[in-house]
Amino acid sequence: MSTDIDARATDTLDGTGLIVWFTGLSGAGKTTISEAVRTELLARHLRVEVLDGDAVRKDLSKDLGFTRAGRDENIRRIGYVAGLLARNGVIVLVSAISPYRAGREEIRQRFGRFVEVFVNAPLDVCVERDPKGLYKKARAGLLMNLTGVDDPYEPPISPEVECCTDRESVEDSVTKVLSAVLPLT
Amino acid sequence: MSTDIDARATDTLDGTGLIVWFTGLSGAGKTTISEAVRTELLARHLRVEVLDGDAVRKDLSKDLGFTRAGRDENIRRIGYVAGLLARNGVIVLVSAISPYRAGREEIRQRFGRFVEVFVNAPLDVCVERDPKGLYKKARAGLLMNLTGVDDPYEPPISPEVECCTDRESVEDSVTKVLSAVLPLT
Numbered sequence: 001m002s003t004d005i006d007a008r009a010t011d012t013l014d015g016t017g018l019i020v021w022f023t024g025l026s027g028a029g030k031t032t033i034s035e036a037v038r039t040e041l042l043a044r045h046l047r048v049e050v051l052d053g054d055a056v057r058k059d060l061s062k063d064l065g066f067t068r069a070g071r072d073e074n075i076r077r078i079g080y081v082a083g084l085l086a087r088n089g090v091i092v093l094v095s096a097i098s099p100y101r102a103g104r105e106e107i108r109q110r111f112g113r114f115v116e117v118f119v120n121a122p123l124d125v126c127v128e129r130d131p132k133g134l135y136k137k138a139r140a141g142l143l144m145n146l147t148g149v150d151d152p153y154e155p156p157i158s159p160e161v162e163c164c165t166d167r168e169s170v171e172d173s174v175t176k177v178l179s180a181v182l183p184l185t
Numbered sequence: 186m187s188t189d190i191d192a193r194a195t196d197t198l199d200g201t202g203l204i205v206w207f208t209g210l211s212g213a214g215k216t217t218i219s220e221a222v223r224t225e226l227l228a229r230h231l232r233v234e235v236l237d238g239d240a241v242r243k244d245l246s247k248d249l250g251f252t253r254a255g256r257d258e259n260i261r262r263i264g265y266v267a268g269l270l271a272r273n274g275v276i277v278l279v280s281a282i283s284p285y286r287a288g289r290e291e292i293r294q295r296f297g298r299f300v301e302v303f304v305n306a307p308l309d310v311c312v313e314r315d316p317k318g319l320y321k322k323a324r325a326g327l328l329m330n331l332t333g334v335d336d337p338y339e340p341p342i343s344p345e346v347e348c349c350t351d352r353e354s355v356e357d358s359v360t361k362v363l364s365a366v367l368p369l370t
């Protein structure tokens with residue numbers, strides 16, 4: 001009758017599922033780390049799904065823009081899908097800028113088994129890397145509402161993991177994430 | 186990097202997952218049958234998730250209306266979520282009017298393991314039942330674009346299962362669905 005996650009969580013919850021939420025600026029390294037973590041988890045025969053913020057936008061949120069309301073709704077939808085997967089035993093690696101603390105906290109509160117990974121690099125390092133060319137576009141006036149440039153980013157206050165990708169290797173970051181995730185599986 | 190389902194299907198596909206898609210008019214019996222099927226599958230210790238069209242709209246498609254474009258996009262989103270769950274070993278029972286043949290076929294083509302259940306009852310029987318009061322509202326001019334009334338319904342041409350709910354019991358319908366689903370699990 002209903003897909004309300006909370007009401008049914010106890011029916012089918014598979015204890016191994018959880019949400020690992022990678023938040024940070026564009027270029028901070030979310031995709032790189034989450035993909036490497038995915039490889040490690042698959043090698044351990046765990047069920048893993050990556051939900052990438054940009055990719056999911058195409059599938060679930062074509063209608064939404066990059067205003068606060070649009071971003072909040074997009075994160076809410078990703079959280080809904082991540083929750084459905086996690087309660088069925090999947091380790092869900094969400095990789096999304098997700099700039100607002102309240103949106104991330106809402107998902108943590110709703111689902112419980114939630115590991116927040118703050119992928120942290122100084123803005124100037126992200127601008128230097130600029131893997132998607134977004135900072136260049138913003139500088140040229142071709143892109144508005146870019147997080148860290150003319151849109152806010154609210155860093156986590158006490159994330160389970162913080163990866164300082166300007167100072168540590170991808171391997172270091174992956175090890176940190178696995179240390180937080182594997183005991184929960 | 187991407188959540189493209191097709192590209193990754195072979196990575197994590199758990200052979201037991203599939204999509205069971207209940208289509209039919211409002212009041213035909215989709216929710217009743219899918220809930221009863223859910224109970225039977227849970228009793229067999231299978232992982233099951235019900236995605237109800239109305240409930241999912243609240244979570245994923247608040248923005249969408251009931252035009253053809255709005256309905257198509259809603260069905261596409263449900264299909265995307267169902268596919269993510271199914272490829273992780275979940276039996277996903279989708280209960281949605283899903284009036285357009287092309288939308289249902291798109292999901293069948295994309296995911297392969299797809300059982301279409303045509304929940305079939307004559308319109309006058311559905312109007313008589315009217316569990317959500319929608320037909321009454323439409324008659325009073327308070328609701329537009331109601332499938333079967335002033336919006337089209339395209340019945341499946343060769344569904345895996347057809348439940349004629351005006352002539353068979355819920356138990357009969359459930360037995361039919363299980364006969365099609367269980368051999369695939």
